[in-house]
Amino acid sequence: MTVGQEHDQAVTRAVPPARAARADTGRVRHAMGAIGRATFLAAVAGFFALPLLWLATAPFDAHPTITASFPEFTLNNFRSLLDNPYVLTSLGNSVLQAAGSAVLVVVLAALAAYALSRVRIPGRDALLYVLLLLSSVVTGTAAMVPIFELATRLNLIDTHLGVVLTLSGGLLPAAIFILKDFMDGTPTSYEESARVFGASPLQILWHIVVPVIRPGLATIAVWAVASVWGSFLTPFILLRSPEKSPGAVILYTLYTEGGSPRLDLISTFSLLYSLPVVLMYIFVSRKYGFRFHGGIKR
Amino acid sequence: MISLHGLTKEFPGGVKAVDALDLEIADGEFFALLGPSGCGKTTLLRTIAGLETPTSGRITIGNNDVTGLPPGRRDVAMVFQDYALFPHMDVTANIAYPLRIKKVPRAEREAKAAQTASRLSLSELLARRPGQLSGGQQQRVALARAIACHPTVFLFDEPLSNLDARMRLEARTFLKRLQRELAVTTVFVTHDQSEALAMADRIAVMSAGRIMQVGTPSEVFQRPSSTFVASFIGSTPMNLLPGVVKDGTLRVAGAVLPLPEGVAGGEEVVYGLRPEYMDLSVTAREDAFAGHVSVVENLGTSFLVTLEVTCDSGEHLVQAVVPEDAEPAPGGAAWAVPRHPRALVYRDGELVTP
Amino acid sequence: MGFVFPALVLIGVFLIFPALWTIYLGLTDFRLTGLAAADPQIVGVDNYTAALGDERFHTSLWLTVQFVLGSAIIGQAGLGFSIAWALRNRTGPVKRVVEGLVLLAWILPSSVVAFLWIALLDRDQGTLNALLHMPGFAWLLDHPMLSIIVFNTWRGTAFSMMLYGAALENVPPSHLETARLAGASTFQQLRDVVFPRIRGHMLTNLLLISLWTFNDFTSFQITAGGPEGRSEILPVYIYNVALSGGRLGFGAAVSFLVLLINLVLALVYLRLLRGRRGAEA
Numbered sequence: 040m041t042v043g044q045e046h047d048q049a050v051t052r053a054v055p056p057a058r059a060a061r062a063d064t065g066r067v068r069h070a071m072g073a074i075g076r077a078t079f080l081a082a083v084a085g086f087f088a089l090p091l092l093w094l095a096t097a098p099f100d101a102h103p104t105i106t107a108s109f110p111e112f113t114l115n116n117f118r119s120l121l122d123n124p125y126v127l128t129s130l131g132n133s134v135l136q137a138a139g140s141a142v143l144v145v146v147l148a149a150l151a152a153y154a155l156s157r158v159r160i161p162g163r164d165a166l167l168y169v170l171l172l173l174s175s176v177v178t179g180t181a182a183m184v185p186i187f188e189l190a191t192r193l194n195l196i197d198t199h200l201g202v203v204l205t206l207s208g209g210l211l212p213a214a215i216f217i218l219k220d221f222m223d224g225t226p227t228s229y230e231e232s233a234r235v236f237g238a239s240p241l242q243i244l245w246h247i248v249v250p251v252i253r254p255g256l257a258t259i260a261v262w263a264v265a266s267v268w269g270s271f272l273t274p275f276i277l278l279r280s281p282e283k284s285p286g287a288v289i290l291y292t293l294y295t296e297g298g299s300p301r302l303d304l305i306s307t308f309s310l311l312y313s314l315p316v317v318l319m320y321i322f323v324s325r326k327y328g329f330r331f332h333g334g335i336k337r
Numbered sequence: 338m339i340s341l342h343g344l345t346k347e348f349p350g351g352v353k354a355v356d357a358l359d360l361e362i363a364d365g366e367f368f369a370l371l372g373p374s375g376c377g378k379t380t381l382l383r384t385i386a387g388l389e390t391p392t393s394g395r396i397t398i399g400n401n402d403v404t405g406l407p408p409g410r411r412d413v414a415m416v417f418q419d420y421a422l423f424p425h426m427d428v429t430a431n432i433a434y435p436l437r438i439k440k441v442p443r444a445e446r447e448a449k450a451a452q453t454a455s456r457l458s459l460s461e462l463l464a465r466r467p468g469q470l471s472g473g474q475q476q477r478v479a480l481a482r483a484i485a486c487h488p489t490v491f492l493f494d495e496p497l498s499n500l501d502a503r504m505r506l507e508a509r510t511f512l513k514r515l516q517r518e519l520a521v522t523t524v525f526v527t528h529d530q531s532e533a534l535a536m537a538d539r540i541a542v543m544s545a546g547r548i549m550q551v552g553t554p555s556e557v558f559q560r561p562s563s564t565f566v567a568s569f570i571g572s573t574p575m576n577l578l579p580g581v582v583k584d585g586t587l588r589v590a591g592a593v594l595p596l597p598e599g600v601a602g603g604e605e606v607v608y609g610l611r612p613e614y615m616d617l618s619v620t621a622r623e624d625a626f627a628g629h630v631s632v633v634e635n636l637g638t639s640f641l642v643t644l645e646v647t648c649d650s651g652e653h654l655v656q657a658v659v660p661e662d663a664e665p666a667p668g669g670a671a672w673a674v675p676r677h678p679r680a681l682v683y684r685d686g687e688l689v690t691p
Numbered sequence: 692m693g694f695v696f697p698a699l700v701l702i703g704v705f706l707i708f709p710a711l712w713t714i715y716l717g718l719t720d721f722r723l724t725g726l727a728a729a730d731p732q733i734v735g736v737d738n739y740t741a742a743l744g745d746e747r748f749h750t751s752l753w754l755t756v757q758f759v760l761g762s763a764i765i766g767q768a769g770l771g772f773s774i775a776w777a778l779r780n781r782t783g784p785v786k787r788v789v790e791g792l793v794l795l796a797w798i799l800p801s802s803v804v805a806f807l808w809i810a811l812l813d814r815d816q817g818t819l820n821a822l823l824h825m826p827g828f829a830w831l832l833d834h835p836m837l838s839i840i841v842f843n844t845w846r847g848t849a850f851s852m853m854l855y856g857a858a859l860e861n862v863p864p865s866h867l868e869t870a871r872l873a874g875a876s877t878f879q880q881l882r883d884v885v886f887p888r889i890r891g892h893m894l895t896n897l898l899l900i901s902l903w904t905f906n907d908f909t910s911f912q913i914t915a916g917g918p919e920g921r922s923e924i925l926p927v928y929i930y931n932v933a934l935s936g937g938r939l940g941f942g943a944a945v946s947f948l949v950l951l952i953n954l955v956l957a958l959v960y961l962r963l964l965r966g967r968r969g970a971e972a
Contacts, residue, residue: 072877076777080789083774087792087845090807093818097810105816143701151698172957174706175902183926184933184943185709185716208705211698228421231388236435236486237409246434250425269800272908276934290802291912294809309803320798 771851
């Protein structure tokens with residue numbers, strides 16, 4: 040023991056010059072790395088904050104311009120929202136379509152994910168994967184024409200139902216995928232235990248499975264609401280009358296229709312339309328943590 | 338009474354987890370299904386519960402043929418290895434769950450849950466969630482939930498395996514006392530032979546979907562019916578040494594032993610003797626295994642001594658258990674002297690000693 | 692099994708059927724209005740040969756390739772990984788602010804962010820030109836592709852950042868420490884320890900963001916494909932041709948080609964993914 044200590048001290052006392060120099064460069068490299076990292080993160084923060092500045096300032100500016108600038112504070116701009124005939128109805132439409140799709144997606148995905156998680160079918164995972172890929176392609180744009188045509192033939196053009204069904208169909212594969220992951224993570228002994236006590240499949244689903252995977256259901260619901268809330272293409276294609284269009288479409292028409300854009304209206308509406316998804320995101324990440332589920336780990 | 342007749346469970350792919358099995362378990366009996374992992378014991382338990390459907394054969398509980406009944410209508414309660422307590426329900430709700438399924442009014446089932454909980458010293462914990470309980474407490478909640486619905490049969494899947502070593506001993510005693518008090522027919526699965534020996538009234542030792550031996554713990558321990566059971570039962574493995582009958586004596590690993598009953602001349606047999614029935618001598622004897630002490634293991638109140646025995650038939654390891662003040666020094670010569678009345682002889686893996 | 696049925700019906704009708712129907716519609720001279728709207732005729736593979744020979748389709752395909760390579764693979768995946776790497780084993784306000792801003796860009800509705808970028812890049816009063824002191828520089832007119840590539844990087848980096856963040860947590864610290872003790876530089880640590888470990892995550896991420904970017908319609912709300920089709924990526928092209936221009940049959944044919952390209956893309960990634968599994972086994 041004492042021998043070892045003496046030896047250690049001897050080493051510290053007589054550090055060879057080369058090693059000292061290397062330690063110095065190591066320290067320099069470390070400092071450079073820390074500075075580089077800080078600079079990079081500052082640049083990233085700036086890049087991502089820059090476009091958002093306008094959204095933070097313009098709604099409260101008495102004379103909003105396109106440039107983001109320190110506002111001459113007012114809340115009068117929000118009054119313009121009430122004057123526009125379409126703004127409030129479009130928010131109502133967004134709520135209707137988002138809620139409808141979320142309910143449909145959560146219920147159907149939960150049922151399907153439960154069954155798929157508990158029943159062994161060969162090729163099940165491959166099938167889910169294909170559906171997932173298909174959904175990320177088809178709901179984008181590739182099926183624009185047939186979906187328009189399908190909605191026309193089913194008399195779903197210019198109806199909320201058409202938008203809800205189309206969006207739900209596209210969201211379902213991913214929802215099933217994510218929920219199945221939650222289900223796979225719950226021990227089958229919960230359900231078997233309930234079965235031995237005589238619970239029916241629906242009782243098991245309602246008493247045991249749904250409460251246990253509630254975080255998953257909440258995640259899916261919020262994700263579905265956020266997707267539908269922000270979706271533009273499907274309602275843009277399927278809806279004709281502005282009275283039925285959701286906020287996303289109305290907002291687009293506000294800044295593309297002729298004449299000089301009403302910046303007070305656009306800025307306040309943008310802010311108002313963004314708030315729900317931001318609040319929901321904060322809610323979910325606070326309550327359940329924003330984790331990655333499904334597919335990703337494979 | 339539980340009776341199994343020709344019970345077979347074959348999984349897709351042709352694996353027979355349970356293979357044409359017959360078994361009778363008496364009323365009020367505490368019965369262990371013991372075997373190494375993959376021997377089909379858990380599948381058998383789940384088949385009795387109704388969680389698996391048998392490929393063929395019949396199961397009766399009491400006078401009812403339950404083979405085709407769903408689990409909920411067999412009047413059994415099962416405690417799972419991970420206890421399967423519902424994480425979103427508190428202890429009361431967990432214990433009362435079977436009664437909720439039976440549509441017992443809320444007030445009544447909560448009273449019943451509280452009563453069962455107090456019997457298992459859980460009264461302080463009624464409002465807690467499973468996540469806030471220790472392993473031992475979780476196990477008792479699971480037991481309480483099984484007791485609360487007054488089944489005719491309890492099924493326990495590895496009831497002690499999720500507890501740490503010290504808790505396991507306590508829980509063993511507790512479980513045995515509880516079963517005695519309730520006097521409900523209980524079948525439990527374990528891979529730990531000491532658990533089976535300690536708790537069960539009778540044990541079925543299983544291997545590859547078949548029952549190798551059924552008997553009381555003493556029977557199974559003292560007269561294993563096959564070399565498989567012999568090597569599986571006992572904290573220290575039984576000495577199993579090849580022997581041959583010659584000139585009216587049994588020659589085993591250099592030792593010349595008196596001929597046991599049931600064997601004839603010229604036969605090749607396996608000689609079995611537990612290390613506990615082997616004495617150690619420091620002087621040479623002909624009816625003993627002569628060798629060198631290679632390892633001495635401290636078992637607390639005794640020592641397990643391993644001898645390296647070299648003879649015509651090759652090198653063998655012979656083990657003996659000696660009292661705590663009689664341990665030999667490693668490396669020295671020693672003779673392991675068998676106690677003849679305890680010796681067992683196996684031919685083709687089967688017991689021939691009458 | 693009855694539990695799966697309702698979901699399958701909805702998926703079948705609104706996902707699988709439209710995908711298949713695209714093939715049939717692509718074989719007709721179906722139009723939004725006029726004679727061919729009432730009674731479309733089968734025209735065989737005419738639409739497909741027309742599309743494959745169409746100059747505008749070629750341009751659009753090439754722009755889409757630039758868009759995917761630039762904004763998804765280099766932009767989102769590259770920047771996302773860099774941020775995740777810079778933020779690894781960091782906590783506190785810096786991490787929360789950076790992650791919050793990146794996430795905000797991802798979760799805001801597309802119509803909102805589209806206008807934010809129109810405002811940012813405005814020729815006369817845009818914040819960017821004000822910052823750079825170059826008034827009158829027409830980003831959207833002179834560099835439409837660059838604009839939407841940077842935009843889509845900004846928009847979608849959050850997903851890659853979070854995915855790589857989660858993946859980096861799966862790299863055991865002991866592995867990195869072993870490499871550091873052996874004197875490996877940051878680059879060597881990444882190459883020898885981190886990348887082999889998160890290869891599966893990287894491929895999955897690349898597959899998803901490539902497909903999403905390939906089919907993304909948000910840039911339509913900024914440039915509508917203009918000026919003169921210089922930012923007309925395939926989704927915008929299909930919209931302009933089929934639903935604006937009314938040539939549904941032709942649009943369906945292009946849709947099917949897009950579907951095929953996506954399928955090939957997916958298969959290539961899956962092949963790479965399987966190769967990884969094979970190597971591990």
